[in-house]
Amino acid sequence: MADTALPAESAVAFQTPSIRRLIILSYWVAVIIGLPIWLYTTSIQRLSLSESQVISLQGQPVDIPVNLYLDDVDNILANSDHFVRTLQTSLQSCTSSAGLALVVSNAQSSTSDYDYRLVLKAGSADCKIDGRSLRWEVNRANKASLATQMTATLCELLAPRSSAADERRVVQYAPKVRLSFSLLNEEVFMEDSFSSWNMESLFQGHVAPLLERLSPLHNFSVESQTQVYAPLAFDPQRVDNGHVISRDQLTVFVNSAEWTLASGVTTDPVLHFLLFIPSKEHRPLQIESSIEHDDYFKAFLVPQWGGVVIYNPPALGQPLGPLPDTVLQDVLSIYKNQLLALLGVSANCRCITDSSDISQWQLDALMRRRTIENVNRSVDALNSIVKVVNSIQQMPVGKDVREDVNTALDALAKFYPPLPLSPSELLAYSARALSTSSHAFFNPGMLALLYFPDAHNYAVYLPLFAPILVPLFVTGIKEFKVWRKQRKQQKLDSHKKAE
Amino acid sequence: MILSCDFLAAQAYSDRFTESLVIRPLEDGKVASLFTFTTLMAHASGRDPINDSEDKPQHYTIFPLSLGQILREYAITELHLTLNAGKWDYLHWGTPEDADVGSGAEMWAWMADGGADSIDSRWVGVRNAVSGLLCASLSSLSIQRTTSPLLAFPPLGDLPVIRPTNQTDASKQYHLRHASLPSEHVCTENLTPFLKLLPCKSSSGLASLLNPHKLFDADWHGMGVHVRWLERKGVEVKLTFQAVVDPVRYSPTHSRDASLGSMFDRAIEKPCPVAAESMIQVKSPTDAVFHLSPDAHMENGIAVYDLAEAEYPLDISLRWPAELSFNYLFSSVHTSAPIRVTRVLRDASQTHGRLTVSIINESNHTQYVAYLETVPWFIQFYLHTLRITVDGEPRPDLLHRLSYTPAIPHADPTVFEPIFTLPPLKALRFTMEVEKAFLRYTEHPPDAQRGWDLPPAVVLPIQNPDLPFPISPYKSQRIYTSTLLVDLPTPDFSMPYNVILMTSTLVALFFANIFNTLTRRFVWIQTAVA
Known part of the structure; x- marks a missing residue:
């Protein structure tokens, strides 16, 4: 017969069990080596932040x-x-x-x-x-x-x-503050209306020295404008002589839709100071809580936003022109008080001070308060970053974030324990800590891959993985079974031989 | 020095606001109107980017603060922005009152060199700030659209000499950035912030006529913001609104009688009290008997109304009493444009095309024109295929000079700026082959199948073509061509997933084959014995 001439199947070189097993094993080795490389090359960059240092700062008081x-x-x-x-x-x-x-x-x-x-x-x-x-x-x-x-x-x-x-009124600290002064006529008339004001020269004499005094705290930039048509968004309530703004109406007094007050070029906080001149029908315009008829000025403060002065001009029949300087001087002194209240300058004590508006003690106290505020806010921001990064495993943490966090920590190190530096130097360090920590927190790179989850990756690659892995597993298991059976057989054989 | 300071203080409040409206009945029965609102900030000048700090106090009276902030922050000496909808019909409407009528958004700025921020970063900043100010999507005027043409956009005002140098020409210290976005739409959201830049807003004066319902129904409308510096005067901001309305379309009897009431649905109720000058001019047509009411003061054939002396409410009406209904008989004799341009891009295939431009000289003397073509990088010119013909005859001698900046793929656009000589009463025609690039997957806009708008080309008549090149003393009116729509090869956007799936399947098949062959156990099978 012909079949007697045929060799055994396993005797063919490539069919020997050991070679087949080697082939299967090499496939598996390739998969096992490839897997970590694949995971590494597709993973998100997450640099480690100085986590323990950040957490240790939380709750530590600054002295x-x-x-x-x-x-x-x-x-x-x-x-x-x-x-x-x-x-x-x-x-x-x-x-x-x-x-x-x-x-x-x-x-x-x-x-x-x-x-x-x-x-x-x-x-x-x-x-x-x-x-x-x-x-x-x-x-x-x-x-x-x-x-x-x-x-x-x-x-x-x-x-x-x-x-x-007070706390709610005071604006949050920022190194740069923009002061915007606006003269708003509700409606303009040919007499007893004001198309301009002498802000440029009066400001220099009245407000500029105060800003110079506050310059260790904030870097101020100043702008002013006049508007001849600035309508109210509501109708003031009519009373016997004139009109009254109720308490509820005060909250919607600033008509942001019609009054172009917003600035398009800066993200620095802006403090607005408005001088509102009511239209003739609304004069005199009063505020509900303080109706006094002999007073031309009504003023109120919008917390963290600015100050408003309402001026009811006497009916003198003056032609349309600039606001009288005496009026503007009074308005500016109201603005000065409003500015101090918004920046958180404490009231003067009973002691006689030297000539300037704010004593060095007041200025130092405010700088220290701002410093502590900044340090606390910065520590909070850093802790939030660490928390967010830990809770979202797919959030990338890049080099710039780590650098910002480290810069903030370096600046904060000046406060734990506090170095004997001048109040303005301490404030500068705290401001740097605050700005870099919030810069790190709002880093746009941290949102990059948040919306591209792993599940999508696997779904896209499934058509490749499934047809490859199934035969790999099946042949692997099959071969393993054959190998075990063979071993058993061998053992049995050797036992038999021994017997 | 002291003298000049005193002078400044005395002049501090001489800021001036003037407004004017020019109404011109057109030959085809439509009415063109141009609103101009000019605010002059006396004795002010743009920020010097090197010596002036951004923190210097800024005090404005009637000059819009929001615009002033932008000019100051980015140290802009001259800024121009136009937002137009529709195509200006030079043939039937003649030359526009305000020359900048290119479709879509166009913006250019002159900036002094120097300072901490580069020209380009300031350009990006001012672009974003202005688009925020006017609610326009100018932020897509990216680097791919930004050019610096040499001739077509000269400074309209003066440029202050910021550094005493031995160069006498101040314009060397200044740089121009220009960009246009033809697909930008103009609508109410742009007009509302535009009106807020005016001292009287839309409450009184001429601005009260700017009624969005009527204006955005017009056949053509456009707005402009032009800021320039004038030596000895100050910074001037000119806000313009131009519209072409069709009274024949509104009228049930097809008459071309028009009035402020019929065109804008409003009459002027009261003047703007802060306007130093407020005028309405009606340019009377010459072709027919024409009646104006109320009676106006006539100056060189132009009827002038002064709003300071007018009776209110003011409603001006234009009537053609002899005409029952209007029939437009087109005769090109009347056309007032001395130069006309047509531009066509023929798509031979999805990858190649041919640009054909003809510039027609309507006057009977030789003229010189500077032509400007700025196209994004994905249209690439084959400059060697440039053929210039007049009446079918090749005339390469008519190309006086040529400046060409090739595109950088995925970045800078092409700038093609020749100067041509136009023989009298002839049409100069030039053609050029173009190649259309294949864009990256992410470079396509969301509505990729719509195609890409190419900005209008600009033609500028010039007097002397032999002046040295990087200067631009030409202050003649620009002529805009229509925009072009180009169809680029667009892929199927599900492609990446298809490619991944296809490749995965192929790899899996290949793998299975090899793996099977290598690991299969072959056995002998008994077959039938022969």
Whole structure:
């Protein structure tokens, strides 16, 4: 017969079981090596952020060091060390809640420019602020209660308390603030209407010095405009003589649709100061809560947005022209107060100050408050980034995000523990921490692949994977079964032989 | 120095707002009207990008603050933006009152060189800011549309010399950026912010006639914002609105009688109190007996109404009492345009085409014109195929000079700027082969099958073609051609998935074959013995 001449199937070179197994194994090796390469090349770049450092900052209070030196010029105090200790303990409660680490000590020769001096002098119970020093005149008769007298004033100066209403009114900190002044005529008439104002020159004399004083805090840019047709979006309520804006109407007073106030070129916060001149039908226009007929000006504040002054001009029959300078001066002084309230400058204390509007103590207190606010906001932003990145596994974290986070952490390192720097330097570091951390948080690159989930990837590649993996598995399992069977057979055979 | 400061202080409030309306009945029975609102900010000048800080206080009275902010932020000396809908018919309507009538959006700016920000980054900024200001989608005026033509867009005002240099020509310190977007539509959302730039908005004066319902029903309408600097005067912003309405279409008796009421659905109720000058001019046609009411003051055949002295409500009406109904008999004799241009792109296939332009000189003397063609990179010119003919005769000598900037694929557009000599009463015709590129998958717009609009070409008549090249003292009126629609090869957009599926299937088949052959167990089979 012919079949006797045929060799066994397994004897053909490529059909030997070992070669077949090698072939199958090499396929599997290729798959196993390829899988991590494929996963690596298709994965999203997620650089590690300094997570532990960020988390450790959360909830850590900032204590800005403040040094107060007592200078007893006229040797009023018998035991100045004791007085210093008393003052230190009595000031503790108000300063520590404001995030200050106050150290009161006796006068030293080497003090830095930004330390405070408390000069005691004999005199008629009066106090005077001069730069960062406070001259306290003491009446020798009642020096017993001196520490308690001073505590209230010093608390007010070092850590002015702000109410919740104040907090809501004050704008969020930004290094650059735009001030926009607008003269709005509800409707323009040929007389008793104002087509312009002398803002350019009066501003220089009245508001510019104040802005110069505030320049360590904010970099201001100023613009002004006039509009001759700025209608109200509502009808004021008619009363006996004139019209009244109710409390509810105050919230919709600013007609953003018709009054072109928005700026298209900047994302810096803008504080608007409006001078609204009602139309003749609406004059005099009053505000419900403060109806006083002899007053030409009505003013109110829009929290975190700006200030509004309503001016009811007397009917003098003057032709259309610029606003009288005396009126504008009054308006500007209202704006100054509104600006201070919006920026969070605390009220003046009872002490006599040097000539400028804001004392150095007020300015420092505000800078420290802003610094602490910025540090807290920055720490919050960093924590949010870490949380978001951890909770969304497909969010890419690029180099720029990591750089921003590291820059913010470097700036924040100045506050843990706080370095003995001047208030304006500390503010600058906190502003940098805030801007870089929010820049990192709003990085557009972090949204890139969020909407391209893995499920889609697998769905697209399924037509390739399914036809390849199925035969690989099936032959693999089959071959494994054959191999086991063979082993069993071999064992059995060897047993038999042994027997 | 002190003297000049005092002078400035005294002049600080001499800002001036003037408005005018020019009404011109056209030969085909339509009526063209041009509103011009001019605000001059006296003794102001654009920001010097090197020496001036952006933080300097800015005080505006009637000049629009929102526009002033943009000019200041990006240190723009001269800015022009036009948004037009429809095609201006030079043949029947003659020369427009305001020359910039190219379809779609067109924007150009002159900027001084220097400072921290580059010209191009400022151009991007001003483009985005202006598109935000006027609610126009100019942000798609990307680098692919931006050019710097040499001749066609000279500065309209003066350019301040920002640095004393030994170069006498101030224009060397300035750069032009120009872009146009022919597919931009103009509608109410652009007019509303446009009106807010006016001191009286639309409450009084001429602007109260700008009624969107009527204007956007017009046969042609367009708006423009033009900012320039004039030496010894200041910064001037000119807002224009131009419309061509068809009273014959509105009239039940097909008469061409028109009035402010019939054209704009409004009369002027009161003047704008801050306007220093407010005029309406009616240019009377010459062909027929024509009656105007109320009576007007006549100046060189133009009826002039001064709004300061008019009676209100003011409704001007134009009547042709002898005419019962209007019939338009076209005669090209009347055409007032000295040069006419037609431009065609013939698509031989999806990948190749031929551009044909004919420039017709209607006057009986030789004229010189600068032609400007800016096309995005996906249309590539074969410059060696340029053929110039007059009456079928090749006339390469008529090409006076040529400036050509080739396109950079996926980036810069082509700029083709020849100067031609036009023989009298002849049509110059030139043709050029073009190639249409195959775009990347992501470069196609959402409505890819619609095709791409090519910006209008510009023809500028010039007096002396021999002046050295990078200067542009030509202040004559530009002539725009119509836009072109080009059909580019568009793929099937489900293609990437099809390709992935197809490739996967092929790979799987190949794999299965090889794998099967390698791992199959072959056995002997007994076949029938012969």
